[in-house]
Amino acid sequence: MSKALLANLLITWLLLPYAAAFLGALLPRLARWFALLSGLVTLVVGAWCLMGGSAALDLIGPLGVLLRVDGLAAPFLLLNALVLLAVLAERWRRLPEGPFLVLLPLLLGGLNATAVAVDLVSLYVALEVVGITAFLLILRNRDAGQLWIALRYLLVGNSVMTLYLVGVALLYLQSGSFRFSALAALPPADPARAVILALVLVGLFTKGGLFLSGLWLPQTHAEAPADVSALLSGMAVAGGLCPLLRLAEQLPFLQPLLAWLGLASAVLGLVYALMESDLKRLLAWSTLSQVGLVVIHPPVVVWSPWPTVWPRPPCSCWRAICRAAGSRAGAGGPCPSAWPCPCCWPRSRSPGRRRCWASAARRPCSQRRCRRHPSCRASRPAGCRPC
Amino acid sequence: MLPSLDPFRLLEALVMLTVFVGFLGLVARRNLFLRTLALDVMGTGSVALFVLVAARSGLRTPVLERDGVAGGLGWADPIPQGVMLTAIVIGLSIQALVLVVLTRLSRHDPLLDKASFEDLDALLRRGGA
Secondary structure, three states: OOHHHHHHHHHHHHHHHHHHHHHHHHOHHHHHHHHHHHHHHHHHHHHHHHOOOOEEEEOOOOOOOEEEEOOOOHHHHHHHHHHHHHHHHHOOOOOOOOOHHHHHHHHHHHHHHHHHEOEHHHHHHHHHHHHHHHHHHHOOOOOHHHHHHHHHHHHHHHHHHHHHHHHHHHHHHHHOOOEHHHHHHOOOOOHHHHHHHHHHHHHHHHHHOOHHHHOOHHHHHHHOOHHHHHHHHHHHOHHHHHHHHHHHHHOOOHHHHHHHHHHHHHHHHHHHHHHOOOHHHHHHHHHHHHHHHHHHOHHHHOOOOOOOOOOOOOOHHHHHHHHHOOOHHHHOOOOOOOOOOOOOHHHHHOHHHOOOEEEOOOOOHHHOOOOOOOOOOOOOOOOEEEO | OOOOOOHHHHHHHHHHHHHHHHHHHHHHOOEHHHHHHHHHHHHHHHHHHHHHHHOOOOOEOOOOOOOOOOOOOOEOOHHHHHHHHHHHHHHHHHHHHHHHHHHHHOOOOOOOEHHHHHHHHHHHHOOOO
């Protein structure tokens, strides 16, 4: 497939939910089919990413919108599509009143954009789309409780996003760009970097519902209508997490911080869930806990190990295993090397048991170990024969 | 002795002060309407920061004109201005939504005191409504 065609297809995919919402408002009879279509297309794109497909879209020049559809976005896209389809299936026969079928694709569109955006301004717009749509979804019955919860959701979300925007402006002041990579490229000693990072991270933590900044989450999710709280817990929270993981990929020093915050969030959610008697609130606390688990160990959640994080591979065995497991990291990127190598570990522990390969050139037997594979003797190197 | 004061730094400090004042109002005020106003002050601060960042390279609006260049002013940076327009639109729509909700909530408590809605919170938590 040519690159231009792929880019056009992906842009169509990104715009499809918005078109579905618009057409759904015009043709209410077909609205559920449009929503279904946008969910299915997202499912297909997520599966394509999971299979190793990736594309970088650079729209409107070097300062424009940068999108990256890759393996890191894949679980989030699949999650969006599955939750949307599940909620749609649950509500297929008895639709709630109000513009539910218009808001559903809008939420999907915003979340797809947060999963693939790699610049901070696109991310801001996408997160605000998610926030406004979620606000409107919560307001279904318009009783006082829902109004108050929705108002609080919007106030909290918008105030942290304003702080985020201040961070974005400071980043532009420092580096003249809105990219995640520009944030990573700031000199570490620069005090502005800490300020920018703090402002941006406050926005993402709160949107993602992590630890203390996620304490707004349980009551909001519990008070919303049941299908909407499924959408909020399953999809809307992930809108803050995927950019967080992308940032941690660019800035490796954030990973210990994220791991600790994730652990604290997991434990906090767990403890409160154990003490809770209301079932919906229990599920909401469980969401807080699961969010913590998502950020603790991204390689578990994200299909491919992060290529930039892992150090160089020690031997070819890992690469073979990675390839066998279907991971993209085996296809040329480095493999995880922190773990002992399973195929050469017993042999490397006792040098005497190493397989010895003599090179074709006649050399003394002590030097006959093939230099090309210094630690791993699992396979016979080309041009060598057994000792 | 005062250090030589860069006008850009001074304006930046004032803008940050605006954002901070807005944030303080958002946290400290009990009246929900005043909180909404504080949110707007914060939004104004962030927009002003973008305008300030854009004005570093010049003051002229980056819109193409038919006539020639007027004066010796440079162009303002169009990128932060574009972002700022988006932020203004989003901020405006959120303000509108918040005000609609406040109108509905004022039927419950005309004073819009936060505490009365937190009572509602407690009521909801106990399972009644």
